[in-house]
Amino acid sequence: xxxxxxxxxxxxxxxxxxxxxxxxxxxxxxxxxxxxxxxxxxxxxxxxxxxxxxxxxxxxxxxxxxxxxxxxxxxxxxxxxxxxxxxxxxxxxxxxxxxxxxxxxxxxxxxxxxxxxxxxxxxxxxxxxxxxxxxxxxxxxxxxxxxxxxxxxxxxxxxxxxxxxxxxxxxxxxxxxxxxxxxxxxxxxxxxxxxxxxxxxxx
Ligand SMILES: C/C(=C\CNc1ncnc2c1ncn2[C@@H]1O[C@H](COP(=O)(O)O)[C@@H](O)[C@H]1O)CO
Numbered sequence: 114x115x116x117x118x119x120x121x122x123x124x125x126x127x128x129x130x131x132x133x134x135x136x137x138x139x140x141x142x143x144x145x146x147x148x149x150x151x152x153x154x155x156x157x158x159x160x161x162x163x164x165x166x167x168x169x170x171x172x173x174x175x176x177x178x179x180x181x182x183x184x185x186x187x188x189x190x191x192x193x194x195x196x197x198x199x200x201x202x203x204x205x206x207x208x209x210x211x212x213x214x215x216x217x218x219x220x221x222x223x224x225x226x227x228x229x230x231x232x233x234x235x236x237x238x239x240x241x242x243x244x245x246x247x248x249x250x251x252x253x254x255x256x257x258x259x260x261x262x263x264x265x266x267x268x269x270x271x272x273x274x275x276x277x278x279x280x281x282x283x284x285x286x287x288x289x290x291x292x293x294x295x296x297x298x299x300x301x302x303x304x305x306x307x308x309x310x311x312x313x314x315x316x
Contacts, residue, residue, distance in 0.1 A: 114147060114212045114286075114289060114290050115146075115148060115212060116147065116148040116149075116150055116213075117142065117148075117150065117211055117214070117286075117289065118151065118210065118211030118213070118215070119138070119149060119150070119151050119214075119215050119216070120151070120152070120214070120215075120216045120219060120223045120226040121135065121151075121159055121162060121216065121217035121218065121223055122157045122219035122220055122223055123154055123158075123159055123186070123219075123220075123222060124156070124157040124158070124220065125157050125158060125161070126157075126158065126218060128218075128249060128251075130248045130249045131158055131217065131218045131251070132161050133248070134217055134246055134248035135158045135162040135217055136164075137165075137281070137282050138165070138215075138217065138246060138282040138285070139161075139162050139163070139164070140165055140166075140169045140282075141282035141285075141286060142166055142171055142282075143165075143166050143169030143170055143171025144169065144171075145286060146171070146172075147286065148172040148173070148174060148192075149162065149166045149171065149172070149173045149174070150174050150176065150207050150210045150211045151163060151173070151174075151175060151176075152175065152176065152177060152203065153176055153177035153181075153188055153191065153194055153195075154177070154181070154187065154188060155186060155187065155188035155189065156186050158217055158218065158219065160188060162217065163175065163188050163190075164188075167190050167191070167192075173188075173191045173192050173193075174193045174194075174195065174210060175187065175188055175193070175194045175195065176195045176197060176203045176206045176207050176210070177195070177196060177197070177203065178197055178198065178199055178200055178203050179196055179198060182194075182196055204226065204229060207226075208230060208233075208239070211241065212241060213241050213242045213243070213244065213289045214227075214241060214242070214243045214244065215244040215245070215285060215289070216243075216244070217246050218248065218251040218252075227243070227245075230243055231243050231275075234272075234295045235269075235275075235297070236297065237295075237296075237297035240296070241294075241295070242277055242288075242289050242292035242294075243275065243276055243277065244276065244279060244285055244288065244289055245276060245277070245278045245279070246279060246281075246282065246285050247278055247279065252278065256276075256278070259273050260273065266302050266303055268302075275295055277289060277292055
């Protein structure tokens, strides 16, 4: 695994444990020579993470749409900043550049990016592992909500359990490295044979 794409907040938040987690993850990525791919901002936890990787001599690629660069939120100290035309192109490039995905605490943008790569995995569009770094149990309410979806048979247990959760960056990297490639059954829950397989998915 040579590259991890990380989604996290463009705001700093109020909990210092999240900044500490961003710095710890940055130091671990740099030490392990794993390239960081992220949204390219200098603000919030995104900026803390990139600052940490660079401070520890690691490699960082940022991918940012032109309008955000014009808003002057781009990080100017990255190994590479790719300027793209849209948020869609940004996500496509971030996803192509990475061998795995991870999320630190964040807001709507972080959730949107996390759920997109998790959904693509559910659909078999990639087989890359997806992880949560969970300082202070930030992700636990969301995981509880998703467990409720499993109980209500709206989410397959194997798709819920596919997410890797870790309390510290070393464990996170270990688990990403050893995660089984995601596989797809192609079966929708409870819809019977007529809906048993998504078009184009392998048996
Ligand atoms: C213009 C201002 C802040 C800049 N906002 C963003 N800069 C860079 N990347 C962003 C920004 N907002 C969303 N993203 C992407 O989503 C994730 C962070 O979103 P969140 O809502 O803060 O969790 C992050 O991974 C980015 O890729 C001033 O208001």
